[in-house]
Amino acid sequence: MLITLLTDFGTADYFVGAMKGVILSINREARIVDITHEIPPQDIQAGAFTLMAAYQCFPAETVHVAVVDPGVGSERRPIVVSGGGQFFVGPDNGLFSFIYERERDARVFHLTNEEYFRPSVSATFHGRDVFAPVAGSLSKGVSPEQLGEEIRDCVRLPFLNAKLSADNSVVASIIHIDRFGNCVTNLTPDDITATMIAAGVNLTINGWKITSFRRFFAEMQDTPSELFAIWGSAGYLEISAYQASAAQLLGAKRGQPVTVKSDK
Amino acid sequence: MLITLLTDFGTADYFVGAMKGVILSINREARIVDITHEIPPQDIQAGAFTLMAAYQCFPAETVHVAVVDPGVGSERRPIVVSGGGQFFVGPDNGLFSFIYERERDARVFHLTNEEYFRPSVSATFHGRDVFAPVAGSLSKGVSPEQLGEEIRDCVRLPFLNAKLSADNSVVASIIHIDRFGNCVTNLTPDDITATMIAAGVNLTINGWKITSFRRFFAEMQDTPSELFAIWGSAGYLEISAYQASAAQLLGAKRGQPVTVKSDK
């Protein structure tokens, strides 16, 4: 009966309130949890990253509603994903790409059974008229099979996985920048092993060379703006600076390439 | 036992947390839902619009607390409105104007029974000291009649209803601008019928002429900044632009007049 919301609606308008009202009108016992409504407008990739980092903390049977939906009202399909014991409701535009990668049992259903929508579906607000009522129904025990046909051609974001290049360096990229300016790369402990770090590794990004690896933010408090790499809480290598924005220091943007080389 | 909150308090300070604590101290079973706390400071009209667009989605017996209250501590009356099976608690300054318009059974009560307030009422924070505890009591079954006398002279906002002018054009106005820059007018399907749209209609706003009506935002993706009219999710005609801010393109502000003419 847990339902989370993740949108790009902001919190200043009536959009989020309306979604909550619709859910609670269907299931008064639903417990609604806001993940965030501050995904940059129509930024599917940021929505996908944030959902990925949050959903893993939730218990089984949680229903996650995610609405970052530039194509609302057009041909893009509304879907529900069942995977890892949880449900994900939203548009078929790549928003659930990380779920497909991580939950090997993921199944995707095209929401076509209008019986579970609001009586009159607006062309512009499927969050309220399609996704919220479907989430309410799922939280009451309706199964994905009742909501529509299973599909196998769902949209996936082109993942920017780290790659090994010809000269043995690893070419990665920044997939997220958080509000403190930490730059999250797509490098995992599979790409840079503890052995490699011990032997000496450096990262190059936007012309800057980063050689320092830390275990926590406050490790060397004397050098406030020194750039360093650290394993972040989402499980990826992050480029950070103590009490400063690494993104600003580096002039880095999402998508920026990061090259990893052995020192030797 | 559902209680919603809509304020201009922002979310950075302790104000909203204090209101929630007071409600939960009175009714531990209350389920509190944030509609928004980002109403522009003291903007009663924006609060009224946002509440109107959200409350209709909530189930019967919901208690809506709305606090946009430039006159706090002065003579303005604290009230509760009972209408459409729901309750609305806040200051008597026009914030509930849309409720009076839409819920023909609306009754208004002046909150005078201090037994339902916090023991010591501050002069500056009635959200915590008057409205939150009254909402907590309503959610436990206290009736509006127990809270004070019914009144019939409540404050109403001067509605900017669309009007027919001498030359048969309709003169409307922008009543809200959302965070995507969509300009919500006060035009309803009663003002512009499907027949009129089919026959050809144009809108003039701030010197711009809009002739395109769309069914959904992404209908014509090739012309990103073209302005068009669309029936919005709050039930009013909106002026929008695909992946751009119509308000910015038009240089439009709330209150701006919109003229509707037949093409022929």
Next chain:
Amino acid sequence: MLITLLTDFGTADYFVGAMKGVILSINREARIVDITHEIPPQDIQAGAFTLMAAYQCFPAETVHVAVVDPGVGSERRPIVVSGGGQFFVGPDNGLFSFIYERERDARVFHLTNEEYFRPSVSATFHGRDVFAPVAGSLSKGVSPEQLGEEIRDCVRLPFLNAKLSADNSVVASIIHIDRFGNCVTNLTPDDITATMIAAGVNLTINGWKITSFRRFFAEMQDTPSELFAIWGSAGYLEISAYQASAAQLLGAKRGQPVTVKSDK
């Protein structure tokens, strides 16, 4: 089973959602209430003030999780405070200073029992990995004693209490500025009595002299930017201006001294 959250994480990222998921994974019946996530990054003093002003409104047994934690991952201790019938979970960096002042029964415990942490504790996100799971356990009836040893050397903020100076004036300071620009001082009714105000008192701040005391914001609507003093809702004297930001008019910052003198 009430758990509140107060952090400097903002609401744009996955941090708050992850904490909520962890809590709900431990106690599905927990009811989570956001106080705020907009504490200025790493501003312990602002976090302490906001928590102080909010927690007093909550019922007994509420668990407050507060995370403003520049020292995360370093030597600073994670703690739980039991006081006034409520619990407070967070870092030992002064964030709970007001609780120690106000709740004479406050006891502090060092969180060392890792059995109540997440299986793998990251170096950078103790909100998710330490404080959230501990709060979940407390809400299920685990006692502070089970979580670690009592300590008596917890960190306290150097309070900026108002002081009497040699010439009988009171030297106070601004301890908080809210989003409306009201400047909250550390002056209480103990420092400026009603008798003193009746006899005539003036405040000097940043070269400005304030002589007007009001009971509520809208008391004298004709002078919109006049500065005045008012007893604020947190129990402290505030410097305000009607429909204007006192902080901006005064050029005042937190920490700024305020001098109080008798007129005579």
